[in-house]
Amino acid sequence: MTTDFSEGSIPVTYREVYAICSHNDEPIHKDVYQKLLAQCKLSSDILKLIWDLVGPSEGIVTRTNLYKTLALVAWAQQGKKPCNKLFETFNGKEYPIPQLGDLSPVKNLKIYYSLQKNPAVLGLTYLDITQLDTINVELAPEKKGIFLKHSEYIVTSQRCNSKVTRRYNDFVALYELLLSRFPYRIIPRLPPKRIVSDAHFLESRRRGLHRWLTLISRHPAICHDGLLMFFLTEQGTDIQYRIRDIFRRAPDEFMTSDHAANAKVLL
Numbered sequence: 001m002t003t004d005f006s007e008g009s010i011p012v013t014y015r016e017v018y019a020i021c022s023h024n025d026e027p028i029h030k031d032v033y034q035k036l037l038a039q040c041k042l043s044s045d046i047l048k049l050i051w052d053l054v055g056p057s058e059g060i061v062t063r064t065n066l067y068k069t070l071a072l073v074a075w076a077q078q079g080k081k082p083c084n085k086l087f088e089t090f091n092g093k094e095y096p097i098p099q100l101g102d103l104s105p106v107k108n109l110k111i112y113y114s115l116q117k118n119p120a121v122l123g124l125t126y127l128d129i130t131q132l133d134t135i136n137v138e139l140a141p142e143k144k145g146i147f148l149k150h151s152e153y154i155v156t157s158q159r160c161n162s163k164v165t166r167r168y169n170d171f172v173a174l175y176e177l178l179l180s181r182f183p184y185r186i187i188p189r190l191p192p193k194r195i196v197s198d199a200h201f202l203e204s205r206r207r208g209l210h211r212w213l214t215l216i217s218r219h220p221a222i223c224h225d226g227l228l229m230f231f232l233t234e235q236g237t238d239i240q241y242r243i244r245d246i247f248r249r250a251p252d253e254f255m256t257s258d259h260a261a262n263a264k265v266l267l
């Protein structure tokens with residue numbers, strides 16, 4: 001399909017979406033493109049039709065491919081059947097703007113593939129890192145054990161759309177497993193534990209746990225690991241024991257990396 005996109009016909013939104021999907025103006029990864037399509041809230045038949053019309057070849061999606069996709073999605077959302085004729089008969093000032101919703105999952109996947117391509121180059125701005133996730137840690141209503149009361153924390157993750165309850169020892173288990181899983185990275189230390197604590201200490205530790213988990217969840221490599229995903233999403237009790245049982249034998253990241261065989265190239 002040879003559609004002519006003149007500069008005056010392209011909405012600013014198209015360029016913004018391209019910046020979200022493309023790493024350093026490179027062609028868009030096929031999986032990132034598919035993740036974008038999944039945000040459009042269209043039926044699978046319509047999405048397949050758009051895919052066939054745009055025709056990204058060999059897993060490569062160019063800027064023009066993306067612009068065509070956005071226009072077809074917008075028309076489909078208006079109730080029109082995607083086809084080439086819509087471009088041929090278009091006479092408006094700007095191509096239509098699709099409703100895409102939250103594109104954070106698209107951007108996160110783009111970041112993931114850019115890191116897989118070259119782990120020695122971060123290629124992220126501070127804003128990119130802050131958008132990887134938003135974590136909140138709050139003290140839960142106090143509970144009492146048989147001998148001593150213990151504190152629990154309500155942990156929420158915007159990226160995972162999750163809300164779980166965790167104890168301090170659950171954070172300790174995650175910290176120890178992260179040290180084993182990522183031995184070549186700097187893992188920040190947890191705030192301290194105290195047997196006898198008051199309200200001031202509990203609030204100070206809550207803030208410390210919030211900062212700590214935010215740093216971990218916004219780490220470009222760690223944020224995609226199944227260990228962290230388990231901690232942020234798994235429901236139930238005894239998390240400190242279950243997470244150790246599942247991940248204690250997991251190899252470190254270097255042993256499972258595609259770059260391990262070519263390590264000398266990175267030196």
